[in-house]
Amino acid sequence: MKALVSLIAVLLLALIAYAGASVPGMRLLFGVVIPYAAFIIFVVGMVVRILKWASSPVPFRIPTTTGQQKSLPWIKHSIIESPSNGLGVIARMALEVLFFRSLFRNLKTQVGDGKQVTYGEAKWLWAAGLAFHWSFLFILVRHMRFFIEQVPAAIIMIEGLDSFLQIGAPLFYMTDAVILASVTYLFIRRIGIPQVKYISLIADYFPLFLILGIAVSGVWMRYFTKTDIVSVKILAMGLISFNPSVPETIGVMFFVHLFLLSVLFVYFPLSKLVHMAGVFMSPTRNLANNSRMKRHVNPWNYPVHVHTYEQYENDFREKMKGAGLPVEKE
Amino acid sequence: MAKLPKPEELSKIDLTPPKTDWMDTPVVFKEGMFCHGSKPKSLEIVDFPNPREWRPADADWKLPENWKEILLEGIADRLKKYRSFRLFMDICVRCGACADKCHFFIGTGDPKNMPVLRAELIRSVYRKEFTTAGRIFGKMAGARELTVDVLKEWWYYFYQCTECRRCSVFCPYGIDQAEITMIGRELLNLLGLNIEWIAGPVSNCYMKGNHLGLEPHTIIGNLEYMLDDIETVTGKRIKPTFNRKGAEILFVTPSGDLFADPGTYTAMGYLMLFEELGLDYTWSTYASEGGNFGFFTSNEMAKRLNSKIYAEAKRLGVKWILGGECGHMWRVLSQYMDTWNGPADFLEVPKSPITGTVFENAKSMKMVHVAEFTADLIKNNKLKLDPKRNDHLKVTWHDSCNVARGMGMLEEPRYVLKNVVNNFYEMPEDTIREKTFCCGSGTGLNASEDMDLRMKGGYPRANAVKFVAEHHGVNMLANVCAIDRATLKALMEYWVPSVGVCGLHELVANAMIMTGEKERTTDLRGEPLPSVQAKEEKA
Numbered sequence: 001m002k003a004l005v006s007l008i009a010v011l012l013l014a015l016i017a018y019a020g021a022s023v024p025g026m027r028l029l030f031g032v033v034i035p036y037a038a039f040i041i042f043v044v045g046m047v048v049r050i051l052k053w054a055s056s057p058v059p060f061r062i063p064t065t066t067g068q069q070k071s072l073p074w075i076k077h078s079i080i081e082s083p084s085n086g087l088g089v090i091a092r093m094a095l096e097v098l099f100f101r102s103l104f105r106n107l108k109t110q111v112g113d114g115k116q117v118t119y120g121e122a123k124w125l126w127a128a129g130l131a132f133h134w135s136f137l138f139i140l141v142r143h144m145r146f147f148i149e150q151v152p153a154a155i156i157m158i159e160g161l162d163s164f165l166q167i168g169a170p171l172f173y174m175t176d177a178v179i180l181a182s183v184t185y186l187f188i189r190r191i192g193i194p195q196v197k198y199i200s201l202i203a204d205y206f207p208l209f210l211i212l213g214i215a216v217s218g219v220w221m222r223y224f225t226k227t228d229i230v231s232v233k234i235l236a237m238g239l240i241s242f243n244p245s246v247p248e249t250i251g252v253m254f255f256v257h258l259f260l261l262s263v264l265f266v267y268f269p270l271s272k273l274v275h276m277a278g279v280f281m282s283p284t285r286n287l288a289n290n291s292r293m294k295r296h297v298n299p300w301n302y303p304v305h306v307h308t309y310e311q312y313e314n315d316f317r318e319k320m321k322g323a324g325l326p327v328e329k330e
Numbered sequence: 331m332a333k334l335p336k337p338e339e340l341s342k343i344d345l346t347p348p349k350t351d352w353m354d355t356p357v358v359f360k361e362g363m364f365c366h367g368s369k370p371k372s373l374e375i376v377d378f379p380n381p382r383e384w385r386p387a388d389a390d391w392k393l394p395e396n397w398k399e400i401l402l403e404g405i406a407d408r409l410k411k412y413r414s415f416r417l418f419m420d421i422c423v424r425c426g427a428c429a430d431k432c433h434f435f436i437g438t439g440d441p442k443n444m445p446v447l448r449a450e451l452i453r454s455v456y457r458k459e460f461t462t463a464g465r466i467f468g469k470m471a472g473a474r475e476l477t478v479d480v481l482k483e484w485w486y487y488f489y490q491c492t493e494c495r496r497c498s499v500f501c502p503y504g505i506d507q508a509e510i511t512m513i514g515r516e517l518l519n520l521l522g523l524n525i526e527w528i529a530g531p532v533s534n535c536y537m538k539g540n541h542l543g544l545e546p547h548t549i550i551g552n553l554e555y556m557l558d559d560i561e562t563v564t565g566k567r568i569k570p571t572f573n574r575k576g577a578e579i580l581f582v583t584p585s586g587d588l589f590a591d592p593g594t595y596t597a598m599g600y601l602m603l604f605e606e607l608g609l610d611y612t613w614s615t616y617a618s619e620g621g622n623f624g625f626f627t628s629n630e631m632a633k634r635l636n637s638k639i640y641a642e643a644k645r646l647g648v649k650w651i652l653g654g655e656c657g658h659m660w661r662v663l664s665q666y667m668d669t670w671n672g673p674a675d676f677l678e679v680p681k682s683p684i685t686g687t688v689f690e691n692a693k694s695m696k697m698v699h700v701a702e703f704t705a706d707l708i709k710n711n712k713l714k715l716d717p718k719r720n721d722h723l724k725v726t727w728h729d730s731c732n733v734a735r736g737m738g739m740l741e742e743p744r745y746v747l748k749n750v751v752n753n754f755y756e757m758p759e760d761t762i763r764e765k766t767f768c769c770g771s772g773t774g775l776n777a778s779e780d781m782d783l784r785m786k787g788g789y790p791r792a793n794a795v796k797f798v799a800e801h802h803g804v805n806m807l808a809n810v811c812a813i814d815r816a817t818l819k820a821l822m823e824y825w826v827p828s829v830g831v832c833g834l835h836e837l838v839a840n841a842m843i844m845t846g847e848k849e850r851t852t853d854l855r856g857e858p859l860p861s862v863q864a865k866e867e868k869a
Binding site: 042062068279291315 | 341343345346347352375391409410411412413414415416417421422423424425426427429430431436439441443450456461462463470471472477490498499500501502503504506509537539545546547550551569572573574575598615616629631633636637638641642645663664666668669670673687689690691692693694695697702705706709735736737738739740741742745758760761764765784789790792794797799827
């Protein structure tokens with residue numbers, strides 16, 4: 001049901017763009033006004049969100065230690081899983097952000113016959129997650145060619161890597177297949193695993209369909225309708241140089257693609273997708289396990305009521321003396 | 331109290347979620363799954379709000395009229411104070427990696443025990459009250475109104491989480507349900523919604539220095555019994571000191587070990603070890619608690635209780651502090667104490683007077699875990715050990731959650747263990763070290779009225795013990811945690827009756843040859859040593 005609502009929402013959005021861009025006067029709206037607005041909302045929204053997180057302090061040093069602490073010199077210390085300094089933290093974060101280290105640990109718990117609980121390998125979520133995020137990044141970088149007059153060598157190299165299979169014309173990009181497959185897998189898993197289905201919200205299905213919509217419309221343009229990419233580049237260059245114009249030769253499917261992307265940009269800072277920035281700020285991962293070596297300061301630490309030794313001794317003086325304990329006041 | 335079902339029944343677990351959406355599935359308080367509500371007196375002693383008689387099973391919780399306002403202000407306040415809280419409210423993608431990592435979920439099959447859903451209980455209210463999307467789209471955006479039923483759901487499930495952090499190990503963003511539960515419980519405490527098994531020990535600890543409420547003469551009396559037993563076993567009379575000014579080291583350990591077995595055997599182990607070393611140390615009756623049930627209540631309460639350790643160290647003029655075997659105690663000490671009540675600049679960097687080793691890893695907070703201390707002793711050949719005395723034991727090691735995931739002390743106790751026993755077997759690798767399972771009774775849930783919950787929550791731990799018991803004949807579950815020693819005993823009696831429970835230093839003391847001791851015929855529990863048994867069998 002929640003999945004269906006999300007699918008319908010994305011289809012409706014696509015339809016709006018399709019119908020809208022078919023009206024000649026609306027092309028400026030879909031090609032220029034909405035993308036600009038979406039981009040501004042994205043940037044401002046993300047900055048606000050990050051500032052909001054940053055404005056709350058980290059009162060305590062609370063890394064989740066997943067390896068041996070640094071203690072006695074002859075005990076092998078786990079530099080990455082329980083980092084004792086900034087370098088270790090950087091390594092830990094790099095593994096987390098680039099390779100999804102924690103997700104790699106995933107296990108499937110089975111209670112099975114009621115006699116033995118077992119823990120099986122469960123790397124599919126990790127693999128699909130990694131495939132999805134990396135292909136998304138590749139695709140994003142490839143698209144930079146539209147915004148730069150002289151396409152830099154780095155982008156050409158990435159394109160070359162991505163199309164090294166040398167199939168079809170235009171050349172087939174592997175990442176296109178990977179993103180479609182991984183997003184589809186992430187969706188199937190969400191409805192296929194009962195527990196994951198149970199915890200899923202519309203907010204979990206919607207971005208999946210939205211990204212799927214963006215990918216499908218892009219693939220459609222590249223391999224099937226063969227959009228006039230020269231005019232698309234004119235539009236993109238116009239946007240980036242603040243001198244926008246919308247060439248008549250751009251097909252309607254492009255506006256569907258661009259509009260869904262704009263929706264993603266607007267949706268991003270308002271949703272769980274902020275995990276992109278949030279992952280860097282997680283105090284259980286980005287702090288060194290050194291709170292015994294170096295005092296961590298809590299900016300809002302305040303004095304509290306305590307029961308002092310003096311009060312304690314007043315309560316128990318006679319009993320203490322009876323038990324032969326030293327007292328401060330006789 | 332409902333009768334605890336048999337293990338065969340309890341181990342039939344169905345992980346299939348219910349048909350109705352979780353927001354439309356009202357919370358049902360099941361007998362045996364929750365603790366008694368806090369008593370007014372326990373709250374009054376520490377000036378906590380809304381002290382009154384109440385029962386969790388009652389419809390009317392006698393909340394203050396403006397309860398909702400108090401809670402929402404409480405949430406707003408904590409969003410400002412804790413980046414962790416704000417971040418963890420925003421970034422979860424509900425990938426479900428944490429879902430089947432929680433011992434309470436594995437043991438109950440209740441979907442609200444999946445860490446992600448436990449967090450959603452509070453996140454849904456956060457969305458409604460603190461986010462634009464939640465305000466506009468409501469339920470569509472996963473937002474819901476804060477009602478009395480929601481509040482009850484919070485209470486029920488935040489007291490079905492032991493803050494063990496296992497979920498956090500698997501979360502791709504490091505979202506830590508322990509952090510969310512801690513804040514959830516803090517919020518509940520704003521309305522006087524604690525459990526007595528926590529509130530009682532907290533007020534005891536505040537007034538008398540320890541959770542059990544042992545008064546100074548009782549502490550000494552309890553230790554005297556242990557000293558008698560030590561004399562029976564070793565022929566040596568030990569005379570520890572209390573509240574002694576000018577000692578080099580202050581020793582602080584959980585009070586549970588002064589009260590009931592098998593913890594008392596661990597305490598006897600400390601006494602014997604320190605005696606053998608000739609350590610210049612003192613116990614304190616004022617700072618007579620290493621653990622901190624305040625930590626299961628609120629940040630402020632935890633700090634109030636914790637303050638006694640540094641204050642007493644300062645008053646007695648010791649050089650540094652040695653801490654006993656405990657789990658959550660060490661999360662508090664390693665990640666909170668110095669921040670709350672430091673800097674402890676009146677102390678010196680801990681240095682073992684026996685080996686000269688300087689504990690650089692504790693150079694700011696100035697407190698050393700006794701397992702670190704003993705590992706260093708053994709490495710430097712300062713102890714005469716005869717591990718054969720423990721040959722009647724086949725031992726496995728339980729990593730306590732907080733020590734593993736909130737400190738990273740994994741190898742020190744293993745090193746000690748391997749030197750004092752000959753038969754050591756690890757449990758399956760997905761159930762130890764950073765992936766260790768909770769005893770199921772941590773964070774103050776070790777009461778007697780919630781036995782169903784405890785046995786269910788401890789099921790994954792017990793199951794792994796059962797595995798090594800069946801495959802290697804393991805008969806002893808060793809650990810460095812006072813709550814473990816108290817709770818695993820009941821857990822083993824229920825699930826794996828052939829396995830006993832002990833602390834690390836009980837095994838150390840059994841193996842340690844003391845200067846001038848008589849020939850030992852029994853271990854600390856009064857059971858004949860393997861060598862004696864063998865002789866008897868020959869005869």
